[in-house]
Amino acid sequence: MINHEQLSLFEERQVMYMPRIGIVGGGPVSEVPDLHPYHGEKMIWIGADRGNLTLINQGIIPDYAVGDFDSISEKDMKKISDHVENIDKVPREKDKTDLELAIDRALSLGTDSVYLFGVTGGRLDHEIINIQLLYQLHSSGAEGAVINKGNWLELKTPGKYTIHHDFNYPYISFVPLSLNVRGLTLDGFYYPLTNKTVPFGSSLCISNQLIKKIGTFSFTDGILLLIKSRDV
CATH class of the missing domain: 2.60.120.320 (Thiamin pyrophosphokinase, thiamin-binding domain)
Structure with a gap:
């Protein structure tokens, strides 16, 4: 389970009736920690593009799937469709990344705590903007954290x-x-x-x-x- 210290920086902003939301992006699986301790906090899970496969492969069913799924094979798309009830599929040509769209979905659900996984490693342009998206969360009244196997980041x-x-x-x-x-x-x-x-x-x-x-x-x-x- 997540210990008290890991959550301490969120406590001042958490409202007991507001859900915590975990978003898993399509970054390298090697960067993603075991998600089950966070799942134990009864979070709502959102998969961004390939992040849905990361969740499913860890035995966690996403509550929402978001993305253009342009990097997903037909076989993997069927796997996602078979497991996820709520799928928001968007056109490939768009003004926001799949992760930003997943953040929009999280904010629409009403939350003040968002955990971002699978958003580091791989392409550096994606990693940098993913970290900067913490500012968007903060500006919207939610506290966010980028979490991988060795780091916990907050803005x-x-x-x-x-x-x-x-x-x-x-x-x-x-x-x-x-x-x-x-x-x-x-x-x-x-x-x-x-x-x-x-x-x-x-x-x-x-x-x-x-x-x-x-x-x-x-x-x-x-x-x-x-x-x-x-x-x-």
């Missing part, structure tokens, strides 16, 4: 946040997604900071660690990517 805007020690992810990094992140303060970390401006492209906040069970980080301006990692 943060200015504020103060609590972070719990998690033995699954001992390394914690902060990466600016704006030209500058201003006023960054880290408390309870091996490398603390106080009111620091961190420019885009700086490696200053890579591979930090908590020295307490609970730490805090805050900043006053910019967009920040929080990355919790482990060696795999």
